Amino acid sequence: MSFLFGRKKAVDVCMGDPDANLLRKALGAGDWRTARDLLTAHTDPDVRTFYYKICATVDGVQDWIDEWIAAEPHSLVPLLVKGVHGVSWAWDARGSAPASDTSSAQFRRFAERLKIAEDCLDEVVERDPDEVVAWASLVTSARGRSVGYEETWRRFDNVLRIHPFHVEAYQQMLQAMCAKWMGSDEEMFTFAREAVAQAPEGSPIGMLIPSAHLEYRMSDNLVEYFTRADVVAELHAAADRSVRHPAFRRRQGWPQAPNMFALAFCLAGQYAAAADQFDMIGDLATKWPWELFGDPGRRFHDLRTEAYRKALR
Known part of the structure; x- marks a missing residue:
């Protein structure tokens, strides 16, 4: 090849999803009312996760999201947007280079942003322990915060408790099982093969x-x-x-x-x-x-x- x-x-x-395109435009314009309506239009866990991940692709959300949180303090939607977006925002700060080529300033911003994201996500699952999008995002952030093997599995197990075949959570957990994070080649392949065998x-x-x-x-x-x-x-x-x-x-x-x-x-x-x-x-x-x-x-x-x-x- x-x-x-x-x-x-x-x-x-x-x-290719038109609603995702509308969501990106709404978030880019700071139009949280339209964004809220689009994010609450679905109940399927994988579909909801898809749209919240779309939020993470929009630059600048962190600059105005607190206004939405203040306007709707009883809603978990803006907190969840801030948390999911914050995880991606943190990885943007770190970059994709190996640790040896990443500056201390990048690592500092990475840690600061992940802390902000996890504070939001933790509040979401405290207020609604069955919010699977938040648990899935906490599986992602677990690697960056180096929370350890048991805590990462606790987060993933909470996803499975709510939705046993959550696609995004399985993808992120596979990364956690890699040798470069907290697992090994054997654990990674075992996880992948068992997941695929058990999935519908x-x-x-x-x-x-x-x-x-x-x-x-x-x-x-x-x-x-x-x-x-x-x-x-x-x-x-x-x-x-x-x-x-x-x-x-x-x-x-x-x-x-x-x-x-x-x-x-x-x-x-x-x-x-x-x-x-x-x-x-x-x-x-x-x-x-x-x-x-x-x-x-x-x-x-x-x-x-x-x-x-x-x-x-």
């Missing part, structure tokens, strides 16, 4: 399998590893149970899973399988995982071109 060079392509963080057929949780393999060999002989027969077989089995299963639903946030499988199949040299995923995706490229290889939109479009060419499409 080669990484072709092409012009920069935009990635739609809303993944058609669940996007199947993407944990390619995610785990990508995490395991991101920096060493990536293509050689992905083309191993056992890895290829596991990727196909996971896709059959997930994105290729008739029960797979195209609801809010659905492009994330086929994007992950498309990349994995490209790395594995399974170009026909990758092309099928690209057919499903259309132009709905996601930031993750393509950003691992540079500009995500460009990498998506270049590898799609290569997959179609090698699959004789």
Whole structure:
């Protein structure tokens, strides 16, 4: 597999969802009333999480969110927006560089912002212990605050208590299980495989399998590893149970899973399988995982071109 060079392509963080686009515009304009109505229009835990994550993609929310909290002190919605947004805002301060290349000032801002975020999220779950979006976000922040193995699992267990197959929480917990955080390669693969085996057929949780393999060999002989027969077989089995299963639903946030499988199949040299995923995706490229290889939109479009060419499409 080669990484072709092409012009920069935009990635739609809303993944084609019109309400997500409206939500971003409302938050960008400080129109919290419209944002509130959009955020309270859904009850499905995964769909609600999708929209709250959209809030985290909007710059400047932290500059005015306290006005909304003051205006609606009995509502958990603005607190939850501030908390979920704050976790992302904190990671923006830290950056994506290794710890050795991250300044003390960046780490200080990272810690300060995570503390603000967790204070909000803790208040939310104290007032409503069944607010699954807050628990899922606390699973994410657990890594940054280094709260430890038991506390991270306590947060994740609270997610499972409310919604046993919460997609975002499983993705974040997989990261926590990585060797670079608090787990090991063995724990990460065990977590991924057990999660996929237990998840309903058609669940996007199947993407944990390619995610785990990508995490395991991101920096060493990536293509050689992905083309191993056992890895290829596991990727196909996971896709059959997930994105290729008739029960797979195209609801809010659905492009994330086929994007992950498309990349994995490209790395594995399974170009026909990758092309099928690209057919499903259309132009709905996601930031993750393509950003691992540079500009995500460009990498998506270049590898799609290569997959179609090698699959004789």
